[in-house]
Amino acid sequence: MFSKEDSRKLREEFWISFGKSFPRKWVLYNTKIKGLSFKFYFDTKKAFIALDLEDDLEQRINCWEKLVALKTILHTEYLPDAIYEEEYYLDNGKEISRIYVPLDGKVSIHNKNSWQQVMEFFNVNMLLFETFFEEYKDVIKA
Numbered sequence: 001m002f003s004k005e006d007s008r009k010l011r012e013e014f015w016i017s018f019g020k021s022f023p024r025k026w027v028l029y030n031t032k033i034k035g036l037s038f039k040f041y042f043d044t045k046k047a048f049i050a051l052d053l054e055d056d057l058e059q060r061i062n063c064w065e066k067l068v069a070l071k072t073i074l075h076t077e078y079l080p081d082a083i084y085e086e087e088y089y090l091d092n093g094k095e096i097s098r099i100y101v102p103l104d105g106k107v108s109i110h111n112k113n114s115w116q117q118v119m120e121f122f123n124v125n126m127l128l129f130e131t132f133f134e135e136y137k138d139v140i141k142a
Contacts, residue, residue: 002110014042014109014118022123027130033141035059038129040122044108047118049126050100051133064097066140070132074099078132079125101125 002010018040029037035055041048051067053060064086067074074082079101088098103121107114133140 007110010110010112014115017115018119018122021119024123024127026126027133031133031137033063033137036063036140038126038133040126042107042109042118042122044110047103047107047121048100049122049129050098051129053097054094060097063140066142067099070136070139073136074132078128101129 026040027038031037035053037052037054039050039052041050053063053067055063068084071082071084082099082101085098085100088096090096103118105117107118109115109118
């Protein structure tokens with residue numbers, strides 16, 4: 001087992017290493033659409049990339065409907081494994097809408113042997129997600 005401090009250091013080391021291995025300015029929160037953001041997620045059991053909608057319900061529904069209309073394009077041209085969840089509950093109980101792509105296989109941020117696999121997954125798939133977003137952001141924003 002890892003102490004909280006050991007776990008924190010490993011997480012920090014992973015993200016620093018990822019930034020150095022794939023030095024790129026990711027869109028993440030800078031989408032210019034209120035409540036819409038991209039996320040990287042990696043813990044002791046799983047890794048995924050996500051597009052989260054966390055705005056007020058009306059804005060969230062409006063954005064979600066546009067993303068659902070683009071689902072076939074996202075699946076056929078960019079991310080065939082993207083999962084749409086209109087009602088996704090965060091650990092804190094907050095309800096959001098999320099589109100995410102999980103990394104298949106057993107990975108853990110505590111296992112450095114899985115880091116390269118996760119970094120490559122993040123880089124390839126987030127780039128595809130951002131490319132999709134850049135192509136269709138005017139439709140999503142409308």
